[in-house]
Amino acid sequence: MAIELKMPALSPTMEEGTLAKWLVKEGDSVSSGDILAEIETDKATMEFEAVDEGTVSQILVAEGTDGVKVGTVIALISGDDEAASPAPDAKAEPVATAVVETPKPVAAAPKIVAEPSVPAGTAMATVTVREALRDAMAEEMRADDRIFVMGEEVAEYQGAYKVTQGLLEEFGPRRVIDTPITEYGFAGIGTGAAMGGLRPIVEFMTFNFAMQAIDHIINSAAKTNYMSGGQMRCPIVFRGPNGAAARVGAQHSQNYAPWYASVPGLIVISPYDAADAKGLLKAAIRCEEPVVFLENELMYGRSFEVPAVDDFVLPIGKARIVREGKDVTIVSYSIGVGFALDAAEKLAGEGIDAEVIDLRTIRPLDKATVLTSLAKTNRLVIAEEGWATCSVGSEISAICMEEGFDDLDAPVLRIANEDVPMPYAANLERATLINADKIVGGVRKLFGR
Amino acid sequence: MAKSPASKPSKAKAASVSTDAIANRERPATPVPYKATKEELLEFYRQMLLIRRFEEKAGQLYGLGLIGGFCHLYIGQEAVAIGLQSALTPGKDSVITGYRDHGHMLAYGIDPNVIMAELTGRAAGISRGKGGSMHMFSTEHKFYGGHGIVGAQVSLGAGLAFAHKYNNDGGVCLAYFGDGAANQGQVYESFNMAELWKLPIIFVIENNQYAMGTSVNRASAEDQLYRRGESFRIPGLQVDGMDVLAVRGAAEVALDWVRSGKGPILLEMKTYRYRGHSMSDPAKYRSREEVQSVREKSDPIDGCKEDLLAMGVVEDELKAIEKEIRAIVNASAEFAEQAPEPELSELYTDVLVETY
Secondary structure, eight states: OOEEEEOOOOSTTOOEEEEEEESSOTTOEEOTTOEEEEEEOSSOEEEEEOOSOEEEEEEOSOTTEEEEETTOEEEEEEOTTSOSSOOGGGGSOOOOOOSSOOOOOOTTOTTBOOOTTSOTTOOEEEEEHHHHHHHHHHHHHHHOTTEEEEETTSSTTOOTTSTTTTHHHHHOTTTEEEOOSOHHHHHHHHHHHHHTTOEEEEEOSSTTGGGGGHHIIIIIIITHHHHTTTSSOOOEEEEEEOBOOSSOOGGGOBOOHHHHHTSTTOEEEOOOSHHHHHHHHHHHHHSSSEEEEEEOGGGTTOEEEEEOOSOOOOOTTOOEEEEOOSSEEEEEOTTHHHHHHHHHHHHHTTTOOEEEEEOOEEETTOHHHHHHHHHHHSOEEEEEEEESTTOHHHHHHHHHHHHSGGGOSSOOEEEEEOSSOOOOSHHHHHHHSOOHHHHHHHHHHHTTO | OOOOTTTSOHHHHHHTOBOOOOTTSOOOOOOOOOOOOHHHHHHHHHHHHHHHHHHHHHHHHHHTTSSOSOOOOOTTOHHHHHHHHTTSOTTTSEEEEOSOOHHHHHHTTOOHHHHHHHHTTOTTSTTTTSSOTTOOOBGGGTEEEEOOSTTHHHHHHHHHHHHHHHHTOOOOEEEEEETTGGGOHHHHHHHHHHHHTTOOEEEEEEEOSEETTEEHHHHOSSOOGGGGGGGGTOOEEEEETTOHHHHHHHHHHHHHHHHTTOOOEEEEEEOOOSSOSSTTOOOTTSOHHHHHHHHHHHOHHHHHHHHHHHTTOOHHHHHHHHHHHHHHHHHHHHHHHHSOOOOGGGGGTTSSSSOO
16 A cells, blocks of 8 residues: 655644655655655755655655645655555545644735835835844844844854844854853843943844843843943843744743833834834844844744835834724734734624734833724723733733723723643644634623623 | 062962963963052052942941942952952953942042942932942943842853954953852853853952852852863963952963953952951851951951052051042042932933833
């Protein structure tokens, strides 16, 4: 019986890939360990090895094919005792088994509102969040020699998540610096370099590892300007992926936005789409404060429209209404914005017109945009990929109660992850994370449905 | 204890500096005591005395309730800051230290008034009253603090050295830390990167024998702290930190090493603090006799005075300096007491630089 070779998942977040090259052809005999093909993910090109012995009886996906879903049968191998002829079931439809299920946002909801600072008619380019972040760093580095990037695997490896791809080649090892795995140490070195007049961008492979370095982010970077009576500044960007990725378990899946957002002296930014990622990272690099810039691994590969202008910079501290509505406000940030937009579309089908606000900057928080929207809709929920306890949602809820009490027709609800360490099992992880349906459920409650 | 390089040059001094030779690895030269001119030595004396009297006054003001919180005095350790910082190039080299920082600021010639006013939490303080004893900075002098978290200044100092190298400005960072901080993990992360990247930094362990109440040998498996950099290929020198000329001599060797691009170097300054860890420490972990014995036998100011007398300086000249210092310190206390507290409107300034 033929052995089905399926498109492998080569990273925790991979859903599809490009079958870049076949290194075998039909009729070739292969043994365990032979390299069969090269598969390109959004992060790297990986070699795909044979596990079984036999003869390649049929290649079902030609080389150069893009977007091959994980689990798709790409070739058949017949065992040694079989003839190398196409197996009878070879015509079966490729099986598209998604190993990782990540709810996708609605690509272009009809009521999406453009960034107000971008004039109508501006030329746009389709760019992934990953590329947008890289472009932001590269553009700023071209303009200012004081800016450098340091972190684990940022240089020769091109970034653990390929965000710093190409930077070493353009800027060289003086400005793109691989560090040992010592977060506490290099966060301190970056902070000291900022005190000494440079403009460091410190990449954490993920913010989970920044726990090792949080002392420097808070005690050294955030408090220095105040403690020195304004004498000593610390313009530094700490950036990297934050929040849950996919199936990486409790120690690698946590949203730190509320932690950093509670600290005076820090700017905390957490963008959703590529345009905000680019415009806000550029602003973060230029600003005089220490900035914690929280990205999301699941967003890196997503494409969005980014204004194709020379110097696209967005203001820090300004939320954005991404979808206008009149019945309820859904406040979110980072990956949650996609779920919120999705939920808004579903709610529209039920006759509820939801406004979606992307906070973008978590500290300082754009209270005015939230309260103005609340005054219009009189109902508000916060959708947050993270724990509800002491969350950004808790903060928004307090602000609505303290400053928008008379505008409230219903309690403010926090739609958040379940209050547990992130489980590994796919079904439990799915049950833990927020999604559009949970947001829809929360909003329905506000309307007594 | 002989201090004069002229009277007892080599023997006593050689014993105050020890190095470990590792085969096939370049070592820094063995330091010799600095040959100070009379004028230089008088200046060292003056500066050490200023720190001593300033700290004594700070202790008094603390007792009167004028200084609050934590206040860590530098009494006994004066020779370290003066010997090292006198060797630096002002405006080029940088300094960073922990919370026992008053002496390092005075060593830079920073106005004692603004330091004392910071201790009393007044608007005229160097951090406008918002930093306090542990958090003082003078970017003008390239003095980067003043840090309250044990060991943090070591990584931050490596960052300052990184900036010197990045800018190719020829500067060296002097990063002070204590024997307690020498056990912090980030110190070794920083050692590793500093040597890996050949950063221009002098790591200075001010080994005053006690990390708060814990003596070095109760806390450190390797209590010869100058060896702590060896596994990172950072050479270490152990120096008599109670002798300003020995300290200055070691500073010269260290600066030569670092400025020639050989990467970091580690100096262990064997010193002693006469007072408790902070003002609230009763120091029951050591005997009164132990403290008294150090004061009598190794006091850095007394030793310096002996050298000066041996060089022909007359008692009256030293008395005049003493008088001048007392006047400066009393004036600083007066200033710090009279200066107004910060306006309440200062509460929300300098949280962020810009407005969003």
